[in-house]
Amino acid sequence: MKDFKENFNLKDWKVHVLCLVIMVIAELIGTQKISITGPGGKGIAFSLIPMLFAIIIGIVLGGTKRISRKTMETASPYIGICVMFLIVKLSCSIGPAWKSIVAAGPALILQEFGNLGTILLSMPLAVLVFRMGRASIGAAFSISREPSIAIVGEKYGLDGPEGSGVMGAYVTGTVLGTIFYGILASIFVGAKIFHPYSLAMAAGMGSASMLTAALAPLVEAFPDMADEIQAFASTSNTLTNADGLYMSLLIGLPLTEWMYKKLSKNHPQKGVKPVEAASDIVVEKEDI
Amino acid sequence: MTENKTESMGKVWANRIKVLLISGILASIANMIYEWRTHAATIHMPWEVFPALLYMFIIVVVSCLLHDLIARLFPKLKVPVILYVALITTILSFPFTGWFATTMATEFAKIGLLPLCTPILAYAGISAGKDLDTFKEQGFAIVCTAILAFIGTYIGSAIIAEIVLRLTHVIL
Numbered sequence: 510m511k512d513f514k515e516n517f518n519l520k521d522w523k524v525h526v527l528c529l530v531i532m533v534i535a536e537l538i539g540t541q542k543i544s545i546t547g548p549g550g551k552g553i554a555f556s557l558i559p560m561l562f563a564i565i566i567g568i569v570l571g572g573t574k575r576i577s578r579k580t581m582e583t584a585s586p587y588i589g590i591c592v593m594f595l596i597v598k599l600s601c602s603i604g605p606a607w608k609s610i611v612a613a614g615p616a617l618i619l620q621e622f623g624n625l626g627t628i629l630l631s632m633p634l635a636v637l638v639f640r641m642g643r644a645s646i647g648a649a650f651s652i653s654r655e656p657s658i659a660i661v662g663e664k665y666g667l668d669g670p671e672g673s674g675v676m677g678a679y680v681t682g683t684v685l686g687t688i689f690y691g692i693l694a695s696i697f698v699g700a701k702i703f704h705p706y707s708l709a710m711a712a713g714m715g716s717a718s719m720l721t722a723a724l725a726p727l728v729e730a731f732p733d734m735a736d737e738i739q740a741f742a743s744t745s746n747t748l749t750n751a752d753g754l755y756m757s758l759l760i761g762l763p764l765t766e767w768m769y770k771k772l773s774k775n776h777p778q779k780g781v782k783p784v785e786a787a788s789d790i791v792v793e794k795e796d797i
Numbered sequence: 798m799t800e801n802k803t804e805s806m807g808k809v810w811a812n813r814i815k816v817l818l819i820s821g822i823l824a825s826i827a828n829m830i831y832e833w834r835t836h837a838a839t840i841h842m843p844w845e846v847f848p849a850l851l852y853m854f855i856i857v858v859v860s861c862l863l864h865d866l867i868a869r870l871f872p873k874l875k876v877p878v879i880l881y882v883a884l885i886t887t888i889l890s891f892p893f894t895g896w897f898a899t900t901m902a903t904e905f906a907k908i909g910l911l912p913l914c915t916p917i918l919a920y921a922g923i924s925a926g927k928d929l930d931t932f933k934e935q936g937f938a939i940v941c942t943a944i945l946a947f948i949g950t951y952i953g954s955a956i957i958a959e960i961v962l963r964l965t966h967v968i969l
Contacts, residue, residue, distance in 0.1 A: 510807060512807025513807035513808070514807075514811075516807065516811035517811040517814065517815060524920075524923065525819050525823075527923060528823060528916055528919045529826070531919040531923070532823055532826070532827050532919045533826070533830065535918075536827050536831055536834060537830065537834070539834045539835070559827075559912075559915050560915045560917075560918040563919040563922055564918040564921055564922035565922065566922060567918075567919060567921065567926070568922050568925050568929065570923075570926070571922070571923065571929055572926060572929050576923060576926050578926075580923060581923060581924045581925075582927060584920045584923040584924040585927070586812060587812070587816045587820070587920045588917060588920045588921050588924065590813055590817060590820070591816055591817065591823075591916055591920065592879065592917050593817070593857045593878065593879060593882050594817070594820065594821065594824060594857065595910075595913050596879050596882045596886070597853045597856050597882060597886045598905060598910055598913050599910070600884075600890065601886050601889075601890040601901050601905050603886075604887060604888075604890025604892065604894075604898055605892070605898070605902060607891060607892075612965075612967055613962060613967050616957075616958045616961035616965060617958075619957050619958075620954040620957040620958040622953075623950065623952075623953030623954030623955070623956065623958070624953065624954060625953060626950050626951075626952055626953020626954065626956075627950045628946075628949070629949060629953070630945045630946065630949030630952075631942045634941065634945055635938065635942040639936075639938035639941070639942065641938050644939065645942060648939055648943055648946065649945075649946055652943075652946055652947055653943060653946070673939075674939065674942075677935045677943065678939060678942065678943035678946065680932040681932060681935060681939065681940050681943040681944070683928050683932075684925050684928060684932045685940075686947065687918060687921070689944065690947065690951070693947070693951060694951075697955070703955045703959050704962060704968045706958070706962055706967070706968060707956075707958035707959040707968075710954055710958040711950075711951045711952070711953075711955035711958060712951075713954075714950050714954070717879065717917075718914065718921060721910065721914040722914075723951070725910075725914075728910065728911075739910065743883070747880070747883045747884070747887070750877065750879065751880060
């Protein structure tokens, strides 16, 4: 109780005011449509939503040293706390849509195995092209969020090459993840290869902010289906939250190890230099 | 490397309550600007979404209490708080809960999904700066591998979902 009173204050007001300012600017910029037309008239179009501007502004301010290190570190645990409102909003769509969810049950469960697609796509590149050595295992077996770091830490230790791999991919995700998924999903919405329901399920990959970034273009493009889309995405995300750890431990890592053995047989590996600054990274327990 | 800071429960709860209250206010402002910018039919003033935020706040606090209780009873079981939040909300949102389900549906509809996310990403942006130096040290190889992994999980799930949805005739 004493600790509660000591810490329940507004000494960190700077962080919240900065957050407010960034948020208001991002919302005022609004959704911006961007289209890049390549040679031959074919191009790609995507939209940038306010939340992506919010993270971009933050990173630019941080990169140009306009935010103190202390402010950055104070803000870090707050992400995991305010993400809980978002989880409530997302999950409340599941009950009313339960009939659609039961109907789509087989798809929802089986698409969880699609999360292993990380390995199939990135292992060949990491081992055959970049010859990254065992760092490729850490970077390729998952989307490298907090639970993955815990797994690698326990199985291999974070000081080894596997640790460098997962930490490198983790910071890549922190800096680029949401922006990347926002754009990727937007492109897929425009491409019309997949049904919106399939894209909704794909958006649930166990990270709430990446989920929302991938979900937003869908909800904007198909407002009539918004309820189902949100319900499918939330269900898929909750499933990944529950099964992700076991999926990685029982299938993901063994598969990655096996692929590494097969692929690296005739391709000598160079390895990746260990990440020196990794010790500075504080990984919060809550997953964003 | 992965610092497992053992903070006192008092500090954890002080942060939880404080940040929930502040980010709730922030989200209600973001919601107003978002509705105004997108020319929504009705623009909800921050105080109009207060009931929605209050219900969310109660659900989150109850989930955190449950999480802490179970973590104390079964120290080996590692279940993230958000899973409790998701499960409790899901159960309450089913039609059989009557009043809960209808109230949640009408109140939560007043606050949009996207503006709820903006303050989160603003905090994320502020804190991402601390990982920026490490990110710059990463080789091209790791960044490419990570990005391909991102594409892989998305496309992998989308392909399987599309095939199974078609086979089970959910979509045509």
